[in-house]
Amino acid sequence: MSLRKKIIVRAPGRINLIGEHTDYNGGLALPMAIDRYIEVTVRPRTDELLVLWSPEFGGINLPLQDLRPAPGTWHTYVQGVCHALLEAGHRLGGFELDAGGNIPVGTGMSSSAALCCATVMALNALFELKLNRHEMALLAQRAEHTFAGVQCGLLDQYACLFAKKGYALKMDFSTLQFDYIRVELPKHSLLLLDSAVKHSLAATEYNLRKQECRRALELVQVRYPRVTAMRNLSVSHLQECVLHEDAVAYKRARFFLEENSRVEQAVAALKARDMAAFGRLLNESHRGLADLYQVSCPEIEKLWRMAAVRDNFLGARLMGGGFGGCTLNLTKMPASGGLASLGKEYAEFSGKDLKHYLLKSADGAQVTGHNAAHQLVVADGPLSGAPAALNPQTT
Template sequence: MIQKTKEQFVELFGKEPLIVVSPGRINLIGEHTDYNDGFVLPAAIDKKIVYAIALNGTNQCNAFAEFNQEKASFSLDAVVPTPGWINYLMGVVATLQQRGYSVAGFDCVVAGDIPVGAGLSSSAAVEGGLVAALDKLFGYGLSRMEMALIGQQAEHTFPGVMCGIMDQFANLHGKKDQVIRLDCRSLDYEYFPFAFPGYKVVLCNSMVHHSLASSEYNVRRQQCESGVKAIQRLHPEVKSLRDASKSMLEEVKEELPAKVYDRCLYVIDEISRVQTATGLLQQGKLNEFGKLMYETHEGLSKLYEVSCPELDFLVSLASEREEVAGARVMGGGFGGCTINLVEADKVEDYTSFIRSRYQERYKKDPEIYVTTIENGVTVL
């Protein structure tokens, strides 16, 4: 893919490009906790976006997207939100400009094999890859954390998705065979080895396309914030659901809409689960870790209501199989993938089983990806 992207760039623009590889991400546990100041446990994976990019000496940015064979351009004099994939590139450029960084015209080809809408954070990979490329081309000297924050701001202001920091952070800070426990409040982080050679991370795509820009994602965030406001009237020290306990939530249950209560209960439980989960990884207790994944799915489905019948069915199939340590919906929800921890020598049997049963129920073939944990954004 890297070679093809480079060749495509040379054919279109007639010069040698800089190459940047920007991975997708998985999150083992800790879903919808990042914008609640909680903890997450992500890792970068081998699905990726590839940029071929070079300066062009003009005030124009020209991009070619390999996935739909579409060209798009914009002027650096007027970088404003625009429908379509180019919006993500424009968001990065506008954020850099707003922060006082000079950006000159560039040409790029964007390719990749991260399935869009599968919950693997293709948008963060597009953002992280571009900010790293521009940092290299213009010598900004940005830290990886600064790059992640630029990507997050770009997503907030251009696509309008009020995402937490996890996706951009994992994209830029990933390490091979390591997961990262990130404190989304302090941005402190710690690496934990994912040292289970007898297991593979298997992603099962429901083929239900989701968009984090859908109104439901931002609604969940608003519901959590309204729960915090209610708790603050009795406990002013509570700044977010990270600070709240179940007993605090119970004190205000009667004044909360039932759905707001459910959202807050899920988040409080999930923040606690991530803390427990890292201890289990350190002790090599993958089956106990997997039970927490099933608990997370139950909460995401029943309390947070970001699952769908197809995802629930995939997780129920996983729970029938002894070779699966744990499974759950992954990402923002409303479609996309389940993440499954599967015994390595049973992966083929498991994927055949999933395909057969899913086709039988929904008349469509789920895409299945066996992934490895890899490094974050790499400038070649």
């Protein structure tokens, strides 16, 4: 391997149109990559040292043999990817990594997953590991589990790696199969309103929700042992076996069943270009997240209420892990209409400035630069390396 070799990877953030907190329960979701990115550049070294640098957050130097979780830092994700690769039997050497981008941290646009996916793709190219995108997704997820303490599903990683511009992915997390669903919004916009409340998916509440859902399934299995997954539950199961035993677990599982159904309805609405129906589903999803899953907060509720009474907003919901971050809003064009009054009202309520982001769809992560002989090599398309078993369909 030439020491002049340099790999550049750009990985997108994502929004999730609908299907929140369903991935780790084997449910359905509808994520879409967005035109905000994390970019990493890696170069080989002759020693076993990792030199990790971010212009925004600083850097760290450490031996490859001294990987350790550092929750709360950006480089814990890079270290986690290296640890996952080594555990899987891949050989690495020392390298330098620079990371930067324009995905706002803590907004629910999955900057951490983009960093993990960009890192594993860059190291795959640098050390010629021959990983496919499914394997990269699993390794990126493993990094978050072990070095960030977040028991996340695969929604973020799949959206980052398999996305296609102009489409969302209808993901089935019980099989890891997906279809491409066209998202056409010529007269509408997808607008994020940032509460400026920074959430942390490593917080205990996220992992607690996963445990509460598992509790509901276990209570059903006492009477119905053949029910092996959340997807197999019914409302009657919950009312019979869970409601009187654990009211909290009942709420969590009830939300999951309803949200799963909303994903199917949202796909139908997008295919029919029925934006009014899609907006109603966003509102229903938000009420479920706030009342049944209980992952909202006062600032998010204020943003939702403000949107609900404005004519050019068709629907809105909390997006991401919860307890802060952004609301996803479906608006009529122009999306900027009324933002000044929204900002003033929100500042009076919270004392915080209201940031907003207008987003477009994007392709999945790609190697955008490969400099071994001072020339640029354009990478393969977003589906390179996809396992044949996934069999994605375009709709």
